[in-house]
Amino acid sequence: MITNTILSGDHFEVSASVVVFRPDRMLLARTLASLALASATLKRADQGGAVHLYLIDNGGMPDMAESLDALARAGIGHTLIEGHGNVGYGRGHNFAISQPLGRYHLILNPDIDINPSALAKALEFMDAHPEAGLLTPAIFDDADQLQYLCRQYPTLLDLFVRGFLPASVRRLFTHRLARYEMRARINGYDTLWDPPIVSGCFMLFRSDVLKKLSGFDPRYFLYFEDYDLSLRTHDVARVVYVPAVRVLHHGGGASRKGAGHIRMFAVSAFKFFNRFGWKWL
Template structure:
């Protein structure tokens, strides 16, 4: 059996009651982006947090004949804990990937090239776009409670009154097409780790069921390695606001925010 260090790249995708067309597009995109690597150097793991028995034939069909492990039956243990199930199997480089991300054909190649040339980089974040082509901002400054509530739940008219503040929080002043070092927080939708850094962090904090686990691991990564925004790595991320997903998601957002601000410094305004 191959050891983790034998894999140039490992990828983990966590799904929960997945939208099949969306996940299929993600897998097809990932497969195209891996065209330059030997299948023996890559391993994909899909962790299915859906309740009950699931049909996975469509996943293997979408992925094709490349190696893939599917873990299921554990129920909804949360995004972080699900990703941690492959912690001891992370390769030289490890990609945490959302099931609603499509990437450019050269995205993985560009990411590997940058990591190989910058040994001090422990985590890479890409340039992201919304499906309509507009810019998406994955890098964030350290949040205040006001910023989070405003961004996540405020009506559009109220947001417009604080647009400059929100733009600063989302680091709109960061040059779009230049490498930027050490953003405090980056999104969990595409986290390209150096494998030994991911293991040293012991992965995600399992207390977060959903939301803020990426905030926490970004801050912890910044304590032991550097984070880089690399615009040559380009993705499209569907994403979505917690407030648009119902009361359960709102509750998880607030619960995770409480954990985050208990663990890290709270700034109210």
């Protein structure tokens, strides 16, 4: 493993980790630029120290020197972790989690645009609610539609219908999927405590909670590592959905990424249900 470090000082209030494998360069650049804007808003709100980024290259990262220079100009230090190969999403983040963290640590996908006010609002909420160990935001898609990424505990049928059936057939399961996606309780204005499962594309943890959990379970290469971590978080702290914190997600499901992703999805689902219990229908 090769680590190249540019530090922004001895203390940072927020650390963030982004794991990449052959990423879309433009989306990654947008993610990093949005992190810089959110950090600037955080500083203006006088909410503590700097932001530090751990960028974990699982392979194929393009030249991001311009974006990293822009982060440095914004006062965001970064640590580049590379040379270990494609070890998977969770293990990649665990490299960062084993390093010094801020008071809060952000698990962030490389296809997320952070609203400029998101970090300031998130820290304001977390500081006011010490019982909260994990915060998930309102997540919107490219069409500015709310994504329902808080979940009930899944059944195999839920996963198959949502992930692999065409839209015309999924309509037959509308009520079932609405329950699984918590559509009656998730909206753009009401805070919701203790959703069972939240998305791994943006997870803001108290770092002491994340360290206590030892980060992600490394047995998952891709998919379900966020389900696993969400459920384990409930054992040590509360989870909260805060719609005042907003992000934009350019994401896609496993079935739209080819047969290799479908296989990884199935393998991870098997590991998840073996650990937490099988629910079929």
